[in-house]
Amino acid sequence: MAGNWKMNLNHVEAVGLVQKLAWTLEDKKHDPEKSEVVVLPPFTDLRTVQTLVDGDRLKLGYGAQDVSAHNAGAYTGEVSAAMLHKLGCGYVLVGHSERRQYHGEDDALVNTKIKKLLRSGITPILCVGEARQTREAGEHVQHTTDQLAGALKDLNAEQASGIVVAYEPVWAIGTGQVATPDDAQEMSAAIRAKLAELHDQSVADAVRILYGGSVKAGNVAQIMAQPDVDGCLVGGASLVVEEFAAIARFY
Ligand code: PEP
Numbered sequence: 247m248a249g250n251w252k253m254n255l256n257h258v259e260a261v262g263l264v265q266k267l268a269w270t271l272e273d274k275k276h277d278p279e280k281s282e283v284v285v286l287p288p289f290t291d292l293r294t295v296q297t298l299v300d301g302d303r304l305k306l307g308y309g310a311q312d313v314s315a316h317n318a319g320a321y322t323g324e325v326s327a328a329m330l331h332k333l334g335c336g337y338v339l340v341g342h343s344e345r346r347q348y349h350g351e352d353d354a355l356v357n358t359k360i361k362k363l364l365r366s367g368i369t370p371i372l373c374v375g376e377a378r379q380t381r382e383a384g385e386h387v388q389h390t391t392d393q394l395a396g397a398l399k400d401l402n403a404e405q406a407s408g409i410v411v412a413y414e415p416v417w418a419i420g421t422g423q424v425a426t427p428d429d430a431q432e433m434s435a436a437i438r439a440k441l442a443e444l445h446d447q448s449v450a451d452a453v454r455i456l457y458g459g460s461v462k463a464g465n466v467a468q469i470m471a472q473p474d475v476d477g478c479l480v481g482g483a484s485l486v487v488e489e490f491a492a493i494a495r496f497y
Pocket of ligand 1: 482
């Protein structure tokens with residue numbers, strides 16, 4: 247269960263949320279063996295989150311929301327995979343629809359970023375999913391599996407097994423319109439079938455598939471009941487501790 251904070255909470259505010267989240271999960275007897283809980287704060291909070299998690303041995307994973315496609319050098323404003331690895335990041339989002347929409351990221355760039363992360367020992371959380379018009383045209387499966395194939399280009403089976411895929415229909419992100427459990431299952435199954443086609447069934451079985459798009463404590467049960475949904479990528483609700491803690495304990 248991963249919480250994408252997007253561009254919210256400075257490093258001082260992050261302390262409060264992370265501590266409260268850890269206490270709440272402990273208080274509610276959350277079992278980290280059953281569900282891994284990850285927070286994805288802005289870059290500026292990562293050092294603070296690392297210090298908290300390491301210092302208090304919190305059972306929380308953390309990571310970033312993006313990474314540079316370059317290794318190092320004259321790339322003003324960029325943050326490399328090696329830098330994120332040094333900060334202890336276990337996960338990094340790649341290809342979030344907001345990056346695709348506002349920063350023109352395409353599948354080739356996403357593919358390069360995934361390779362950089364894998365080389366640094368960080369697990370990419372690859373976001374894929376269709377816009378409303380694409381779904382209305384009946385092209386949602388093709389569009390999403392094409393994004394998957396483009397993002398995983400040239401990866402071997404071991405590398406492909408090491409990624410997490412988040413199916414996030416663009417029309418459900420931040421809108422309050424959650425996909426139906428049947429839609430979430432249809433797309434997660436299609437993603438798993440594509441992984442088997444690109445590699446083999448063992449890769450398809452190994453990859454964890456998340457659903458993202460207006461997940462809340464009140465709808466997580468139906469989503470998580472779907473056989474091909476392994477977890478959720480949560481935006482807005484991850485900023486509300488009680489809400490995210492309730493989602494995180496759904497297993
Ligand atoms: C997201 O940002 O990935 C997301 C799913 O946001 P929300 O939960 O707010 O729809």
